[in-house]
Amino acid sequence: MRMPAVAVAIAVLIVALPHAQPRSRVVMLGTGTPNADPDRSGPSIAIVVDDASYLVDFGVGVVRRAAAAERAGIQALNVLNLKQAFATHLHSDHTLGLADLILTPWILERDAPLNLYGPRGLRLMANHLVAAYTDDLRVRTTGGEPKHKHDPRVVNVHEIAPGVVFRDDRVTVTAFAVKHGAWPQAFGYRFQTPDRTIVISGDTGPDSRIEDQCRRCDVLVHEVYSEAGFARRPAEWQAYHARYHTSTRELGAIASRAQPRLLVLYHQLIWSSTEDELLAEVRSAYDGNVVSAHDLDVF
Ligand SMILES: [Zn+2]
Ligand SMILES: [Zn+2]
Numbered sequence: 594m595r596m597p598a599v600a601v602a603i604a605v606l607i608v609a610l611p612h613a614q615p616r617s618r619v620v621m622l623g624t625g626t627p628n629a630d631p632d633r634s635g636p637s638i639a640i641v642v643d644d645a646s647y648l649v650d651f652g653v654g655v656v657r658r659a660a661a662a663e664r665a666g667i668q669a670l671n672v673l674n675l676k677q678a679f680a681t682h683l684h685s686d687h688t689l690g691l692a693d694l695i696l697t698p699w700i701l702e703r704d705a706p707l708n709l710y711g712p713r714g715l716r717l718m719a720n721h722l723v724a725a726y727t728d729d730l731r732v733r734t735t736g737g738e739p740k741h742k743h744d745p746r747v748v749n750v751h752e753i754a755p756g757v758v759f760r761d762d763r764v765t766v767t768a769f770a771v772k773h774g775a776w777p778q779a780f781g782y783r784f785q786t787p788d789r790t791i792v793i794s795g796d797t798g799p800d801s802r803i804e805d806q807c808r809r810c811d812v813l814v815h816e817v818y819s820e821a822g823f824a825r826r827p828a829e830w831q832a833y834h835a836r837y838h839t840s841t842r843e844l845g846a847i848a849s850r851a852q853p854r855l856l857v858l859y860h861q862l863i864w865s866s867t868e869d870e871l872l873a874e875v876r877s878a879y880d881g882n883v884v885s886a887h888d889l890d891v892f
Contacts, residue, residue, distance in 0.1 A: 623650075626862055632888065637652050648694075650795070653689045655690035673704070682712055705742075708751070709751065790811050817859075842875075845876070848883070855892060
């Protein structure tokens, strides 16, 4: 018996509904690099699960981008809700927003200190930033502002090793080592949520540990550089990029083995090439789903 069109539409809707609003979303707060691209804030990704948010990296613009995502309807990214953050490594493009993340939500009356996870050196960085704002903190705490909800000098820093570094009733976060040039410690992160497995590369050269962590994961967010753009870079910069980052073709090979449901490119070093060319290069080595992310994209 043939079903009438309306009944088919309703049936499709019912089947589709459980997937219409996943509990977990990947919000690209910043997809940039050290390049001062006005359309791309510094690297920062928010994993949002229900009303909770977890940041990976905090580049320039992180708090403003979170506010923009909230304005676009993702309430979990309210500034006061920025309480957990995981650093992949301490390169400045990934950490320039740390003072913002410590201080701005505090001024706006976040109810508890920031919890930070990341490599050795993160505690020193947080301590130095707090010290750098000594005069600001004195004036804000004694100069007439209403009483704040926590001590701004307290940042709960956890210097981590590879393994499970965080768990609550929504996520299990696993840090894994990646190879990023001369950095003694650089991490990727794997988020297991109630409905998705999300893997974030951070900055890395081609590294088989990313495939091991993904293995048909739902979303693999990976850094990348354009081979066409690379070919036109000065030789001394080529040597640097090849040591620290992953080319389009290398990433295509990694994704072919890891088989994510969706590959998301971020921290794109495109240089004199184009985003279309970047995608074409990845696709020449990978036939799965791939997108090149922009700030405030949601996956
Ligand atoms: Zn970077
Ligand atoms: Zn880096």
